[in-house]
Amino acid sequence: MSWTWISTNGALIWQLTREQIYIGVLPPLIGLVISLPLGVLAVRWRWFYPPTLTAVNVIYAIPALALFTALIPALGLSDTNVIVALTAYSLCIIVPNVVAGLRGVPAAARQAATAMGYGPLRRLVTVELPLAVPVIMGGLRVAMVSSISLASIGQLIGVSSLGYLFIDGEQRAFPTEIYVGLILIIAIALACDLILVGVRRALTPWVARL
Amino acid sequence: MLTRRAATGGIAAVAAVALAAVAACSSSSSSSSSSSPAASASSSSSSSNPLSQGGASGTVVVGSANFPENELLAEIYIQALQAKGIKVTPKLNIGSREVYYPQIQKGTISIIPEYNGTLLTVAVDPTSTAKTTTEVDAALAAKLPSTLEVLNPASATDSDSVTVTAATAAKDHLKSIADLKPYAASMVFGGPPEFKTRSDGLAGLKTNYGLTFKGFDPLDESGPITLAALTDGKVQAADVFTTTPQIISDKLVTLADPKFNFAAQNVIPLVYKPAMNSTITSTLNAVSAKLTTAALLQMDAAVILQHANYSTVAAGFLKAQGLS
Amino acid sequence: MSFFTYAWDWVTQSANWHGSGSIPQQILAQLGYSALPLLIAAVIGIPAGVAIGHTGRGAVLVVNLANGWRAIPTLGLLVLLVVYLGFSILTWLLPLVVLAIPPILVNAYEGVAGVDPGVRDAAKGAGMTSWQQVTRVEVPIALPLILVGLRTSAIFVVATATLAAYIGLGGLGRFIVDGLDSYQYGPVAGGALLVVILAVLVLAFFAGLSRLVVPAGLRKQGKTE
Numbered sequence: 015m016s017w018t019w020i021s022t023n024g025a026l027i028w029q030l031t032r033e034q035i036y037i038g039v040l041p042p043l044i045g046l047v048i049s050l051p052l053g054v055l056a057v058r059w060r061w062f063y064p065p066t067l068t069a070v071n072v073i074y075a076i077p078a079l080a081l082f083t084a085l086i087p088a089l090g091l092s093d094t095n096v097i098v099a100l101t102a103y104s105l106c107i108i109v110p111n112v113v114a115g116l117r118g119v120p121a122a123a124r125q126a127a128t129a130m131g132y133g134p135l136r137r138l139v140t141v142e143l144p145l146a147v148p149v150i151m152g153g154l155r156v157a158m159v160s161s162i163s164l165a166s167i168g169q170l171i172g173v174s175s176l177g178y179l180f181i182d183g184e185q186r187a188f189p190t191e192i193y194v195g196l197i198l199i200i201a202i203a204l205a206c207d208l209i210l211v212g213v214r215r216a217l218t219p220w221v222a223r224l
Numbered sequence: 225m226l227t228r229r230a231a232t233g234g235i236a237a238v239a240a241v242a243l244a245a246v247a248a249c250s251s252s253s254s255s256s257s258s259s260s261p262a263a264s265a266s267s268s269s270s271s272s273n274p275l276s277q278g279g280a281s282g283t284v285v286v287g288s289a290n291f292p293e294n295e296l297l298a299e300i301y302i303q304a305l306q307a308k309g310i311k312v313t314p315k316l317n318i319g320s321r322e323v324y325y326p327q328i329q330k331g332t333i334s335i336i337p338e339y340n341g342t343l344l345t346v347a348v349d350p351t352s353t354a355k356t357t358t359e360v361d362a363a364l365a366a367k368l369p370s371t372l373e374v375l376n377p378a379s380a381t382d383s384d385s386v387t388v389t390a391a392t393a394a395k396d397h398l399k400s401i402a403d404l405k406p407y408a409a410s411m412v413f414g415g416p417p418e419f420k421t422r423s424d425g426l427a428g429l430k431t432n433y434g435l436t437f438k439g440f441d442p443l444d445e446s447g448p449i450t451l452a453a454l455t456d457g458k459v460q461a462a463d464v465f466t467t468t469p470q471i472i473s474d475k476l477v478t479l480a481d482p483k484f485n486f487a488a489q490n491v492i493p494l495v496y497k498p499a500m501n502s503t504i505t506s507t508l509n510a511v512s513a514k515l516t517t518a519a520l521l522q523m524d525a526a527v528i529l530q531h532a533n534y535s536t537v538a539a540g541f542l543k544a545q546g547l548s
Numbered sequence: 549m550s551f552f553t554y555a556w557d558w559v560t561q562s563a564n565w566h567g568s569g570s571i572p573q574q575i576l577a578q579l580g581y582s583a584l585p586l587l588i589a590a591v592i593g594i595p596a597g598v599a600i601g602h603t604g605r606g607a608v609l610v611v612n613l614a615n616g617w618r619a620i621p622t623l624g625l626l627v628l629l630v631v632y633l634g635f636s637i638l639t640w641l642l643p644l645v646v647l648a649i650p651p652i653l654v655n656a657y658e659g660v661a662g663v664d665p666g667v668r669d670a671a672k673g674a675g676m677t678s679w680q681q682v683t684r685v686e687v688p689i690a691l692p693l694i695l696v697g698l699r700t701s702a703i704f705v706v707a708t709a710t711l712a713a714y715i716g717l718g719g720l721g722r723f724i725v726d727g728l729d730s731y732q733y734g735p736v737a738g739g740a741l742l743v744v745i746l747a748v749l750v751l752a753f754f755a756g757l758s759r760l761v762v763p764a765g766l767r768k769q770g771k772t773e
């Protein structure tokens with residue numbers, strides 16, 4: 015492990031870290047915003063869910079590099095390319111969780127809301143979604159961690175991230191770079207996971223602390 | 225009370241994540257390169273107005289392929305240009321030629337270090353029979369798309385090769401590629417995946433030297449995998465690029481190529497014409513004038529074997545040559 | 549030409565189905581590179597997960613594993629092994645096994661740990677030994693989740709096996725890498741399409757397997773959502 019390299023490349027490491035965070039954290043958040051309406055639709059119209067689920071499973075099976083390459087004609091070698099692909103993967107994880115979460119809302123709670131005069135939209139936003147938060151959040155956590163980790167593959171189409179340390183480290187047979195990349199990506203992913211756990215606890219104060 | 229505290233905690237947590245994302249994206253330099261090709265092309269052409277010669281103009285994007293020597297060369301170009309007051313946006317480690325070549329044609333990248341021979345036969349004219357530096361450069365000048373041109377070639381070359389271990393060379397008395405003829409059928413050849421289909425790859429070795437190998441192993445671009453496969457005996461001959469420092473440290477033998485199967489491969493800047501001005505081109509030509517194979521090999525050894533920083537080695541070269 | 553046109557044109561060329569490095573050869577290679585790590589991961593992960601679920605010891609490890617494993621970048625592990633081991637089958641096997649174990653282990657654990665305590669008590673009350681409890685009661689009940697874990701790992705491994713080509717091995721990734729390096733979109737698109745089809749087939753395989761292996765009563769239970 016070359017500590018000299020680490021100390022003389024602080025600026026590079028910091029820049030790559032910022033880039034990893036940018037292209038890793040944004041997709042699951044965008045994915046969440048898209049998944050919520052999609053999931054609600056899938057619950058409302060039962061016929062919509064099986065094809066959605068199949069589409070989602072198929073997209074998730076596409077290797078990241080293949081998806082990035084397929085998007086080059088449309089989106090070029092840009093951050094947008096990687097972000098769009100990672101958002102698609104995030105959808106694959108979060109949509110099933112939105113559906114499962116909403117379906118898991120106890121019928122009694124829904125009926126109580128209707129009895130209190132809530133219309134369907136108000137019931138969705140103030141009763142069903144909050145109760146579905148733990149399950150949805152579970153999906154968001156998985157999507158977040160996967161996205162941050164997968165973002166490094168963007169380096170193979172020149173979208174800069176900590177993945178650069180893997181490529182360069184391999185070509186120069188320089189393990190220090192690879193270790194730094196591994197440790198930082200894992201640390202960022204776990205830190206974001208912890209933040210999301212905190213958010214979930216904050217949003218669901220009625221759930222017993224596990 | 226629990227609810228209020230939890231709510232504040234929740235808001236704080238969400239704000240933290242949002243702030244991190246915003247801070248990351250606002251200071252991310254890569255966000256500047258996500259503009260559409262059309263936009264960047266027009267902005268570069270307006271800033272390279274022939275009337276504004278000699279001064280710094282707009283920003284040029286210097287790209288590199290995804291291997292150490294190319295990143296080193298790009299770093300040299302970048303620092304040389306910055307020393308002349310030109311604003312440079314680096315876009316390093318883009319990937320292989322297939323990925324960056326369309327981008328420089330459109331002008332998303334302005335400058336990239338290239339090798340004239342492979343540029344010609346892979347991206348520009350696969351049927352070309354040009355062999356020497358002069359022939360290759362002339363063919364490039366004639367056949368490159370109108371938005372692109374190459375500047376002056378450096379004397380430094382980094383060529384594909386047929387390389388064997390010292391032991392193999394001694395055992396079979398190998399000095400030139402032609403000497404392989406009796407042995408090729410029992411040898412497996414290792415090289416970059418594209419070697420299989422390129423005109424100067426397996427096909428060229430067959431046409432020019434009558435070699436048919438037992439098999440071909442697609443490995444990497446003269447990197448650790450190829451070198452390990454060669455030294456471990458998994459392949460008996462390999463395409464090791466001629467400035468790979470391990471040729472010296474692993475005592476490998478590069479066979480001579482008397483029939484010019486591999487065309488001249490001088491280091492040469494490939495540029496997007498509308499983004500150029502006389503300061504940029506003269507700066508890059510000055511760099512090429514001082515770039516020799518020996519200097520390149522020495523720099524490669526520093527970054528690959530000693531893991532020195534690309535920017536440090538580039539700076540050292542420019543300073544020694546009086547170009548910074 | 550769209551991605552699909554490129555892919556279709558290339559896949560339907562009969563030349564690509566013959567000779568060395570042909571499509572069938574690489575499909576077999578992809579399956580081989582996937583099956584071996586999956587098998588090893590299952591042999592390690594299922595017993596470990598079942599044991600932890602049955603005894604309750606080490607559950608903390610599992611919870612952390614469940615969150616942590618997806619954080620590990622595959623590419624990073626792979627290149628690290630390349631640097632240390634060079635061109636060897638272990639370079640491929642070690643990272644893939646490490647990454648395939650967590651879904652299998654975590655799901656096996658959750659399957660066994662989630663067995664109704666009443667059922668567990670009944671088994672104990674009926675005089676079953678620990679071994680009998682596990683094999684006759686807990687594992688059969690946990691089977692749906694164990695299969696989910698295997699399926700998750702299988703999809704991950706089959707898709708990741710594309711990266712094997714970067715370290716000089718074969719598989720469908722060979723078409724993607726070679727195509728990228730020789731300026732041909734056909735193999736890139738075709739290779740990617742074939743991987744997707746393979747993954748879908750793997751999904752179907754596990755759906756069928758679950759139908760065969762999971763007792764009908766449990767399957768019905770699983771269906772009520």
